Amino acid sequence: MTSMPSGGVPPEASRRVVRVVVLYPDVMNVYADRGNLIALQARAREHDIDLEVTSIGVGDPMPEAADLVLIGGGQDREQERIASDLAGRGPRLREWADAGTSMLAVCGGFQLFGRSYHTSDGREFEGVGIFDVVTVAPAPGAERCIGDIVIDSSLPGVGEVVGFENHGGRTFLGIEGRPFARVRYGFGNNGDDGTEGAIAGEGDAVIGTYLHGSVLPKNPALTDHLLRAALRHRYGGDVELERPQAGWAERAHDAAVAVARRRGRRAR
């Protein structure tokens, strides 16, 4: 377990500090998930917020509190390794989600934050249960869902989100499950029902998505949604984050949407 302030700037008394917990950064990072932390750090700097980042590996103790939790995706074999360790952290994570801690669970992390995961050979892994979703591995040899993806989120201020997906598992929402977004181009949860990801938690602060790896760099509105929720959890009340001038993030976002439109798979 390591702790470090981001950016190397000593926090002043007046500066706001967001406590970030990254789960299994050494294992659940197969699709460039580190990009999300890099983007959060850069965005926080622009907003004069300090991030206090704690990395949690298998067997590490959980910190007392967190304002923002990140978990990425791993390879199938790697995910099986951490599944039981993560299940043991379930009660604390659910408690945090109910209390408004902001979370982003990507790809395999999204699957493990659901109720359960069913392997193609009939085994079942219990998930953390924050999202009311169930994920089923397709039969061996079935196509993976791979490609550009553009989704429209109903969360206020988030809107259009663009990224890339690469997953074998098909995820289905339960009765209480709420999708994060509707798919415009790409597969989403299962390639069939047009839903993408899930939201949960107090103030819709917990987001699960298949937009893997570096989803935050190109989607500053989503980054700000998570940061706002984290600040609300830490300091209470709604904080307005000033939108910085359109820069590289917005340009990259628009360029990626254009690519998806050109070669993307139009959702049903």
Added chain:
Amino acid sequence: MTRAARDCKPAEVAADTSCENGSVAGTPPPPAPPIVAPTWRQRGALLLGRAAAQASRRLHRGGGTALPGVVSTALAPNVVELFSALGHGVVTVTGTNGKTTTSHLLTAAAERANLRPLTNRSGSNLERGLASTLVDAVDASGRLLEPASRLGVLEVDEAALPALWPRLRPRVGVFLNLFRDQLDRYGEIDSIAEGWRAMVASDPGSPTLVLNADDPSLQPLRVAARGPVVAFGIEDASVALPGAEHASDARFCACGSTFAYERVYVGHVGHWRCRGCGVARSTPEVAARSIVLREDGTDLELVTPEGTANVSLPLVGLYSVYNALAAAAAALAVGVPLEAVRETLEASAPAFGRQERITTYGREVRLLLAKNPAGLNAVIRTLLAGDERLRLLWLLNDGIQDGEDVSWIYDADFELLAGRDIEVVVSGSRAEDLALRLHLAGIEPAFVEAHTSTALEESLALVPRDGRLDVLATYTAMLELREMVAARAGAQHYWEAPR
């Protein structure tokens, strides 16, 4: 979560030690294969492929490295089987990084030993690329000349190898490393590793496997091998990294435990040991010691069962040392004498787009292919070796050969370049993604230019006379850019470049 954990019992490891310390030179030549004359259909297919290549070149459609193969394999699906009839056998070279350079070095060594290598070029390493190689090599009647005295040296794509292996029936299989690369195309790294393991385990023959001892993801091949295993690796603590690089890809042993590292050289490659079952890196038969990394080359002591040689390698970076070791081990395995290996390594020139230097307008252009996190991290270390102002033209494409998913740039350590005196011009079909990545690493791009030729002109204009422009590019961007640079410098087209 679909695959069952593989067996990795200490007993198997112990049984496997018989493979260690085997004499490299002792690798027997393959039983002389029957010289199979090409069928009429195969010959016809190769000749039509040849016609297609000539037409393509006449129309200046480029190197035609794929088209002739596409034509030939469409007409005769069993064309590549002709390689298995070569008298000196076939060596396949695969792995995420280093295939092209290793194949070049091995080809040069085989030439020196008069083994008359037949090799594919320009990274054209799928079935159609192999077929194109045959197209280039046949005479006007569609026959391969003197197949009995030739050696195949074939760079093969890591995902394509399992299907080609039983058809090529290699005498030696070289496995360099396994890093994350183009996950949108290959799925997961684990599935590549499993494909290789199953391919080796089900091979009725007993080819020699040349394995990188320092990459734990190749350990299952050692266990599955039915023939001799020759391991290569680095034995020099002074060139180890202070810590693991970010994009480390082999975190779990087949037994389920994690690996501990005594030292790391590149990514997850180093001196490893499983914390659970105890399996560990084997002592390599072919090793590099006393390594000195210079800005324009690398000195090393090459240790082999045939003796030791001091080599001054004109290639930079530790990854070049691994490529040299792999080529040396494979060359020795097919009977090239150690002295010829040493001479080859000392005379080596960079392969296409890999540290190639071309002078144009009085400025040196250095071409650095960077197409996955481990490769890019190696390039970044190369850039950091000097302390002069860096001027970069950096191109990121998202074609199928580059990987349609450009997320991988977040796995490379761009942050190491921050704080350097550096000027970057950004281009390529995903220039905006690259500019954002640089920005997040604290490096502000000088500008973004969508058109490659304009980007090249503008970035050359930033370089003073006698200065150097470093070009970093993904695969398809490098193909395009190298043509432009070569045209300005009067250099050859890449398909005319010496092999």
